[in-house]
Amino acid sequence: MEQRPPDRKIIHVDMDAFYASVEQMDNPELKGKAIAVGGGEKRGVVSAASYEARKFGVRSAMSGYLAKKKCPELVFVKPRFDRYKELSKKIRKIFFDYTDLVEPLSLDEAYLDVTENKKGIPSATLIAKEIRQRIKDEIGLNASAGISINKFIAKVASDFNKPNGQKTVPPEEVTQFLEALDIRKFYGVGKVTAEKMYQLGIFTGKDLKEKPVEFLSSHFGKSGSFYYHVVRGIHNSPVKPHRIPKSVGAERTFFENLSSEVFMFEKLERIADELEKRLKKSKISGKTITLKIKYSDFEQQTRSKTLPYFIADKHLILDTVKELLYQEKPHNSVRLLGISVSNLNTEKKKDISEKPLSIQLQFDF
Incomplete structure (x- = not known):
């Protein structure tokens, strides 16, 4: 049986309802109100919801129409990404006071490896508490945190005492914690996968642990090995x-549904302009072009093509996008279009001989 690798001290910091909390902080009139950051109730999509709105079932990625239906008192606020980026940089600056091993996942969450930290604090729990307090004092926002021996468990733990809380899973409690965990709380297990696991009699981590890797791989493909480990x-x-x-990538949601491929291609030209700017700014190119189509009934479709060479030029991107668009006639009117480039020139092959840290460390969690 494969042994668990040496433990590390990992913190996952997750800002609480970040976009919505920033808007409530900057505009006192919004405090205590149910707000949604997004494009409005007619055609927009919710980017973030305050905790007051979440009580009504409002969630990110939900249509503005449905959000308003669930919460009639909902206030829509236009996103201000420059402001969110500004505060995110300040938050990360706090992280770097403790460690240089900071991995941002988005503007509002990051992993920190504090196995060895700049402050010489032996307890990762105390570091997380101090970081959260500094974010509150210096920026004015609440954050939650999960602390454990690896990124996966830290990520799961950060959701346990939200908002404005933290949970530590020390080495000696890892087995008990994972076995008791509802399968829906496993990071990487979505709604569809959870339903499939239920049908296979898997409801908790303990149930999952009882299944051999061959069984999990046969039912979940490559993810089966991930769940097993x-x-x-x-x-x-x-x-x-x-x-x-x-x-x-770049995408756009439209105020009016599009039913003609001619109109769709006009929109795709503008999206390609934005995508080219992003690629050239980052000095990135890629081989795989993907067209994303979301229909008026919210069904989503993607079509991809991989080229034998790297591209970043919008005209070359559009040549492939046009081919993908006309590959199959859209079966319904379209509310969103997007283009993404993957299989990038930044990707490197993993060194399979790379070994994890071989020194067993002693911890005060």
Whole structure:
């Protein structure tokens, strides 16, 4: 049986309802109100919801129409990404006071490896508490945190005492914690996968642990091996300070549904302009072009093509997008279009001989 790798001290910090909380902080009139950051109730999509709105079932990625239906008192606020980026940089600056091993996942969450930290604080729990207090005092926002031996468990733990709380899963409690965990709380298990696991009699981590790797792989493909290992506390992924993007994309939701491919292609030209700017700014190119189509009934479709060479030029991108668009006639009117480029020139082959840290460390969690 594969042994669990040496433990590390990993913190996952997750800002509480970040976009919505920023809007409530900057505009006192919004405090205590149910708000949604997004494009409005007619055609927009909710980017973030305050905790007051979440009580009514409003969630990110929900249509503005449905959100308003669930919460008639909902206030829509236009997103201000420059402001969110500004505060995110300030938050990360706090992280770097403790460690250089910071891996941002988005503007509002990050992993920190504090196995060895700049402050010489032996307890990762105390570091997380101090970081959360500094974010509150210096920026004015609440954050939650999960603390454990690897990224997977820290990520799961950060959801346990939200908002404005933290949970530590020390080495000696990892097995008990994972076995008792509802399968829906496993990071990487979505709604569809959870339903499939239920049908297979898997409801908790303990149930998952009883299934052999062959069984899980046959039912869940490559993810089966991932589930087999993480439920045993095995997750070797290190905190990567410089995360390399796997894809670059741009998309747009429209105020009126599009029913003609001619109109769709006009919109795709503008999207390609934005995508080209992002690619050239980052000095990135890619081989795989993906067209994303979301229909008026919210069904989503993607079509991809991989080229034998790297591209970043909008005209070359559009040549492929046009081919993908006319490959199959849209079966309904379209509310969103997007283009992404993947299989990037930044990707490197993993060194399979790379070994995890071989020194067993002693911890005060």
